[in-house]
Amino acid sequence: MRADAQRNRDKIVEVARAFFRAKGFDAVSMDEVAKGAEVGPGTLYRHFPTKESLYDAVLESWAEKVNAAVDRALSLNGSAREQLMTWLTDYAAMLTENKGAAARITAALGDPGSPFAGKCRTYVNANQRLIDGLDSALRPGVEAMQISRLVGGLAAVADNSELPPESVAPMLAVVADGLLAP
């Protein structure tokens, strides 16, 4: 990639990240990202053919954070319920940083053609590692995709309604207790 192209790409992602964080996915237009990055719309669209692909690039480090959160939860010296709640709380908290991310990633679960397919795999794999780590503490037959959808749906609601963590916690507790073996 040519040096000017790389410079522009970096600036676009940087500007877009700030805009998305401040206003959420829907409220940011591609035109304003282009203006903010001081490039033309054509340049923006050569680097990122759709608005969603730009969002995907903005969420680049998200995968690392998800994996780190699972590691943190599994390495805790506590009950399975505490480990589960730690992971769920961390995940829900991650989404307050990127308004609209929960809904989009959750909606893309099971759609390999989505720009977020990579993010989805990371997320489902994280839940699979959690299942493996918690071993027999969970109800039998529970699947990673089910946890992903349950928590993703709840996170999307919390994100959309801008619920404070203390309002989300009781709902996470319901999901956690439901996931633990009866």
Next chain:
Amino acid sequence: MRADAQRNRDKIVEVARAFFRAKGFDAVSMDEVAKGAEVGPGTLYRHFPTKESLYDAVLESWAEKVNAAVDRALSLNGSAREQLMTWLTDYAAMLTENKGAAARITAALGDPGSPFAGKCRTYVNANQRLIDGLDSALRPGVEAMQISRLVGGLAAVADNSELPPESVAPMLAVVADGLLAP
């Protein structure tokens, strides 16, 4: 209301209902509803000032269905868990009829200014009646709004991914078990 206005209004709602059911909220344009109902865009917008207000009119009978589903669940001769699962299953099933409804109604929870505010009240009240009906079988401190958000979020995911009922059932079971007293 003048006779021609009433005729047009009825036809618009009828056409819109068919379109929304077939393609979902986002994929239907106001222009095609106007064309389908054989009226001009101006006429359409005098009857329904926004697309969401049109959707609200299409979902008119939804409130009755929700209340009927709660009644049905509470009148069952079964365990609290069976009653709960019956209601959750009925609610989730209701949404396959109107693609996009779950996400919109759930997103409007707690926003009195939304065109769906009336639908939200109905829905939260239904969950409150469920709580009152199931009495002490539920975990202490659980609130109607929490159930509304939990189930709404899950329903939105199921709707969006077009999950078959047998895929939704295990997730509903998790929520149900989580809601029942430990």
Next chain:
DNA sequence: TGCCAAACGGAGAGTGTCTCCGTATAGTTC
């Protein structure tokens, strides 16, 4: 039949995503 408030409908404003293509430039070659 004549009147007029009510309703109609379509052109178009405003806003968004995304494309096409003539122009400019980075990086290589002599």
Next chain:
DNA sequence: GAACTATACGGAGACACTCTCCGTTTGGCA
């Protein structure tokens, strides 16, 4: 450092959508 070419740029504008304004038509009543 000049010429060359592949690469990248940027802006006009195509297209789709929601929603508005306003001149025209019509239903219902006196």
